[in-house]
Each structure stands twice: as C-alpha cells, then as structure tokens.
Amino acid sequence: MSSELRIKKLRGSGGYVMARVTDEQQMKGNLGGPDLFLAPIGRLDADKISKHFCNTCEKEFEGAPKIEFENPNEEVAENLILAERGQYICNTCESSIAEYREFKKQDEAGDVGNAKPIEAAPQVEPPQQVAENIPQPIEEHETQSTKETTTQPGPATSVSSIEGRAVYDENANKIGIAKQVGVDSTQSMVLVITQNDGTEGSIPWKNIKKVGEIILLGNPEESVTPGKCSNCEFTNKEGSKFCEECGTALQ
Ligand SMILES: [Zn+2]
Ligand SMILES: [Zn+2]
Secondary structure, eight states, rough: GGGGEEEEEEEETTEEEEEEEOHHHHHHHHOSSSSEEEETOOOOGGGEEEEEEEETTTTEEEEEOOEEEEEOOOOOOOOOEEEEEEEEEEEOOOOEEEEEEEEEGGGGGGOOOOOOOOOOOOOOOHHHHHHSSOOOOOTTOSSSOOSSSOOOOOOOGGGSSTOOOOEEETTTTEEEEEEEEEOOOTOHHHHHEEEETSSSEEEGGEEEESSSSSSSEEEEEHHHHBBBBBTTBOOOOTTBOOTTEEEEEEO
C-alpha cells in the first residue's frame, strides 16, 4: 500500500474521486476539516484519478469521471475573472460529482486569453446573487475618471484589486481587510478576509452590499424579511398583500 500514500479521497457535492495529488493540491483541498474537497483544487488530470464514486449511482467506478469545463473569462468583480468553470460528471448517469470555479486576477491573467468554450454544459446554478451584489462600473461618460469601464478592462484595473480593501459591516465598523475570493465547502463564493485580530474569516458573497473604495457588508436577513414594507419598513404579517402602516403593495 505504500505506493498509494498520496492517493487521497477528494469530496464533491455528488460523490468523490480518488486521485494522486501534490502537497500543494492537498493544501488547497483542505478547508479545515478532516476531508479534502475537489472544488478548491479545480481540474485534475484524468490520469491522476484512479476511482470515482457517484452518489446517484451509489457505486464506485474505476478510472476518472468525465470532466467538462469552459473558460468564460468573465469579469465577476473588479479585477477578478472567472477563468474556468467545470464539473466532474458521472459516466453512467451524468450526475455532477463535483463542480469547481477558478478565479484569476486581471493583472495575473496573461495566459487567460485562449478561451476555447466546449459544448455548453447545462449549468446548474448561475451565480445570480453575485451579479446583484457586485455593482459594475457603468459611468462611461465620466471624463475625469481614467478608471476602468466594463467594456475596457485595461491594465489600469490591476492597481485596484479587491485585495487589501477595508471591510466594514453594516454599522460602519471595520471588521478586517479583504484577502481573496474563494469558495466554501458548499461551493458558494466567499470573500476571505483578515480579521482585526489577525485571524482569517470568510464572508458569503450575498452578505456583501457594495464593493467600492471599501467593501461594505449588508444585512441580508433584513432585505428578505417576509412582509417587510419597502416604503416604511414596517414588518407586516407574513403573506400580507399591503402594508398595514402605509398601504404600499408588498411583494
Ligand atoms: Zn452516476
Ligand atoms: Zn409601509
């Protein structure tokens, strides 16, 4: 068994693969618990994978699952590019065994240009909430600003990465400094920050209200309280059609 020392079980949301990994990949896949995860590691060479297990088939298979990926090179935040999005797919039932996303910063993206989209895999969950929470700069007529626009992500954007920005909570208290963007074990996007006490913390993207000179967090629960009036903020009974206080129609 000594030759299999570096074969690790790497978990995904719908199964796992057994693969030979480097120390670096092993570190990436370790999210703090006893298990290693595929999502932060990204795409492995098929010949490194010896077995895979599909939760849907409830069965272990020899060899690698199908790996499908695309390179959208889509700017999801200022100076942050979704470089690759991929899935490990069961050869038998086509269920997704694991998904991953790889992000790149624009200033390090020299080799990102050669996008070769493969057949459009059915995307399970487009990152809707990310798009809502990250305001794209659209002031194209602002002549004084030599900063970036959505259409021209020039080299100027490299000076203003998300890294190093102060992170404030909804009460305008500084809680830390942005470090990087990552994914958690459920494969949701998170912002990794260095907290005031020097330890690392992560914040779900949906909690981010605005990214500007600083990163402002919001209180997501507040905006989704059922029955809350958008006009006067009175909290109505759940299911109410109109605000008891001011009569505004509620959604
Ligand atoms: Zn299967
Ligand atoms: Zn109201």
